[in-house]
Amino acid sequence: MRIAVYMPLLLTLFAPLGARPLSERCEPRLATWLLTASSLLLSTASMISLGLLAVTGLIRIPLLADLGHWSAHSAQIADPVQLSIALAAGLLLGGAVITAARMLARRARTLAAAAVDAACMPARDGLVVVEDEAPDAYALPGLPGRVVVSTGMLHTLDTSEHDILLAHERAHLTAHHYAFVALAQLGAAANPLLRPLATAVTYTVERWADENAATSTGDRTRVARAVGKAALAAHRTPSRLRTAGAVLGILGHRGPLAAAGPVPRRVAALLAPPLRRHPALAAVTAAVLTAATLATAEAAHDLDLLLRTVGAWQ
Template sequence: MAVSVYIPLVVTVVLAVLAPRAARRLPPRPAAWSLACAALVSATGWLGSLALLAFTGFAQIPEVAREGHWSVSALRAEDPVSFAVVTVSALALAAGVLSLGVAAVRQVRHVLWARKECARVPGVTELAVLDDDLPQAFALPGSPGRIVVTRGMLRCLDDREREALLAHERAHLRARHYLFQALWRLTAAVNPLLRPMAGAGAFVLERWADEEAATHVGSRTLVARAVGRAALASSAVARATALAATGGAVPQRVRALLAPPPPRRTLPLALGALMLTVCCASLANAASDSDRMVERAQRAQCAAQTSAGNALGGAPTPQAFDECCAHRGHRHH
């Protein structure tokens, strides 16, 4: 446990630095899924490692040791974690769990807001056109989701550009990109180091929708022109709560659309999968080591109690030790 418990923390830091840069160079769809997996596994490993480190100090509290029926001295003899590390881990764990709760409440409110907005949008079809001069176009997630476009936005685009814009927003709804956004926001709440993944994820989702739109209309240049004109028209209008073709780094998206489609790269994905596997394996190994450490401390406590109980009658017998272990809820191997 002395080494393996820290590996998920190191993997999280490395992924937080490298994953956003790699994702921007990959095809957007596999990049989005890779970022989602990396964020989820990293956040889980982060919380798991902090919990194991905090437990090593929590378990040495005499009152806790009495309830767990293990020896504090035996636990301290095997535990290599310093008090400072335990304290920092416990505080970071508490902050992460609290922040996760707050972020989860915000996500629930966002879902409720989206459903309410969907219900307020006139009409029953997927596309809703608002009689508004402000140029806006965005997708509202719901059951089902809605694509909202104002007449001001439609006047800024020609027929083919409108088709590209609608294909972009439809791709957001069809691929359920709002679920990716929710995942990245929750994991970033658990660990602020994962915030770059959320930022890169937002860009990758827009690129994903751009590529889907380009496939639908059969022209990457057309989508680039539609995205650029829509962004210029709606530059004074910000909608951070909805998926929109005008979101993300528009100049970078336009450059990507004017260039050939990004090639498939297996090496970054393979390296990322390897790091996530190492993270999971290390966390499982650390948890197993922690369980064995507690079991040995329980056996030490049983041995001490058996010795004390048989002090007047001679040396402790194996039968008495086995009875103590059975009473404490574990077996002697």
């Protein structure tokens, strides 16, 4: 097999370098789509490449070669891929499949739990107010979803800022931000090199919701102030309110991105003019994804030719 089979694997090494520029310079909604698509497509392409490499090792095993009517000896001669590389690819593929399956099952359970929790919560216009002095607010996916807000958060924000809070959280639900986060994390589970893309998605969905709140209220400065106040209050008083199914809130996803200072970046972005779509970054991302797709297709074609060749020598 030729260099095409390695191209998706190489692209996953360099793709994380684009996570920060996309999240910081591109309009949040477009950035979220591009980052999520990149995580999914590149992880899929890399898994297919690993699978193709693993097959070149399997057809060298006489018993398996006989099942496919191939010549194991001919495969050793015709295929330039070293057996050690094929075996390593098989092991990596097995680990990726197991990790992705566990991630998918865990996210499915989390979303199911969120749907049950949302259905059991009495709400008024989709809003649930919980008695808790710790300030917190988050969107709980479900059918329908719920916006859960603590009394501590309501007391932290001015009455005029409550509409910002609700607009932010409702944006998470209406745009299905939890799905973007879950899909990006699924791609990162299959290929850990893509974790920066998934981390960036947890930031861009918050920026997306911030921009929705700014559009609905018409005051970017007031939204920035509300985000800062909520984050500062939550930092002083950690909340125990969130359920297992809660994934998104005005405070942001509490994971690796929190250590990178997402709230100050969000506030700074709100105090600046709205970001544009940045067609150059979108074009580069599209080119990378196209290259990965074409390389995967070419590698699959190379394997087909190899199988035809060793089959003819049987």
